[in-house]
Every structure is written in structure tokens, then in C-alpha cells.
Amino acid sequence: MTTFTEKAPGVAEEIPTAAAGFTLNHSMVRIKDPEKALHFYTHVFGMRLLRKLDFPELQFTLYFLTQLSPEDSVPEDPDERTIWTFSQRGLLELTHNWGTEDDPEFAYHNGNSDPQGYGHICFNVPNLESAETWFEDMGVEFIKRANDGKMKNVIFVKDPDGYWIEVIQAELMGGAGK
Incomplete structure (x- = not known):
């Protein structure tokens, strides 16, 4: 079974038959x-x-x-x-x-202080600016705001246990990386 994947060292060209259907x-x-x-x-x-x-x-x-989603039907x-x-x-x-x-x-340990390991989870939001305002209103602790640092349009906040959460708006990520 072949499916799309970007190329990088170590990436399998095809999905192993034994792994078909894994999610x-x-x-x-x-x-x-x-x-x-x-x-x-x-x-x-x-x-x-x-x-x-x-x-x-x-x-x-x-x-x-x-x-x-509204169409989800939870038993x-x-x-x-x-x-x-x-x-x-x-x-x-x-x-x-x-x-x-x-x-x-x-x-x-949140995984981001030394020694680093686990990094973060990520949420895609419909409007990054509105999300940032919402987080401010809710008193959420920011690590990085959307316009801070070199990587724009990315927010990082902390949950109550200090885990990092990345927040993005997919439409703003088109120019990310090379």
C-alpha cells in the first residue's frame, strides 16, 4: 500500500502491510x-x-x-x-x-526544562488573534504570544501542570519552514 509522504532519511516508502489500518x-x-x-x-x-x-x-x-463535531454520535x-x-x-x-x-x-516534569524530552501538544484554532484574547481573558499563562520571537503566528501556553500547548491557525502556517 503506497500513500503520500514527504521524503526524509528513515521514512518508509510504503506502509508496511502489517501496519495497515493503525491509527x-x-x-x-x-x-x-x-x-x-x-x-x-x-x-x-x-x-x-x-x-x-x-x-x-x-x-x-x-x-x-x-x-x-456536531455530527459525532457518542454512545x-x-x-x-x-x-x-x-x-x-x-x-x-x-x-x-x-x-x-x-x-x-x-x-x-513538563519535558521542556532540562533534561528536555516531551515537548507539547498542539491545537489548531479558527482565529489565532481571537484565541490569544480568549486566553488572556481566561488568565492562561503564556510562554509565547503570536507576535513574539522569530516564529510568528504561533502561541505557546501552559496548562495547570506546566505542560506546553502550541496554538496555531492552519491558514497562517503556509510559509512555515523551508
């Missing part, structure tokens, strides 16, 4: 306080909580969030909704290890 379902970040994190992602970024899964024996909870039955959730693309999984919210000294 990226979700990326996970750990959160200290679920109430703060859920408030941020649902109020500031308009995400919806699709599924909450508790694992008492392991003392953690998973929260699966996404941006829903009401919990088991069907779980299956539906795990068949979607591009979800954000927030993992809460119980008790972290009670420790004032506890913090996760």
Missing part, C-alpha cells in the same frame, strides 16, 4: 489535580470528556478528552462508549495518580 488514538500526560486539569481543557479549549475510567486497585484514573452505553473512545483519532488522555493533588511539593 493514533491518544497521547497521555499525567496530571496532579484532575479538577484543575479538566476545568482547563474543557473551559479554555472546549474539549469534552468522552470517558472516565477508574482503576481502584492501581489507584489511578484515566480521562479521555476530545474536540467533538450512551458505557461499554459502547469505551469501545467508541478507543476507536477515535487524536484524543488526549489525562492520567491522575491518586494522592498527587494532596502533596503541595509534587509536580510533573
Whole structure:
């Protein structure tokens, strides 16, 4: 099976037959306080909580969030909704290890301070200028505003756990890179 891909060292020219049909379902970040994190992602970024899964024996909870479209039909039955959730693309999984919210000294590494590793997630918005104003109104912490630095039309903000979120408007990205 052949499909479009840009060329770069290490890129397969064809999709391996064994990998046909694989899709990226979700990326996970750990959160200290679920109430703060859920408030941020649902109020500031308009995400919806699709599924909450508790694992008492392991003392953690998973929260699966996404941006829903009006045509999305989310099943009401919990088991069907779980299956539906795990068949979607591009979800954000927030993992809460119980008790972290009670420790004032506890913090996760955001991946951008040394040693660097994980970087960020990214949201595409319909209007970057309006989004920047919205973030200001919501008291969101900025790392970089749209007109700061050498890379214009890109915003970086922090979530309650210090993870970076890139915010772009796709129509403004045409001239990015070489």
C-alpha cells in the first residue's frame, strides 16, 4: 500500500502491510489535580470528556478528552462508549495518580526544562488573534504570544501542570519552514 509522504532519511516508502489500518488514538500526560486539569481543557479549549475510567486497585484514573463535531454520535452505553473512545483519532488522555493533588511539593516534569524530552501538544484554532484574547481573558499563562520571537503566528501556553500547548491557525502556517 503506497500513500503520500514527504521524503526524509528513515521514512518508509510504503506502509508496511502489517501496519495497515493503525491509527493514533491518544497521547497521555499525567496530571496532579484532575479538577484543575479538566476545568482547563474543557473551559479554555472546549474539549469534552468522552470517558472516565477508574482503576481502584492501581489507584489511578484515566480521562479521555476530545474536540467533538456536531455530527459525532457518542454512545450512551458505557461499554459502547469505551469501545467508541478507543476507536477515535487524536484524543488526549489525562492520567491522575491518586494522592498527587494532596502533596503541595509534587509536580510533573513538563519535558521542556532540562533534561528536555516531551515537548507539547498542539491545537489548531479558527482565529489565532481571537484565541490569544480568549486566553488572556481566561488568565492562561503564556510562554509565547503570536507576535513574539522569530516564529510568528504561533502561541505557546501552559496548562495547570506546566505542560506546553502550541496554538496555531492552519491558514497562517503556509510559509512555515523551508
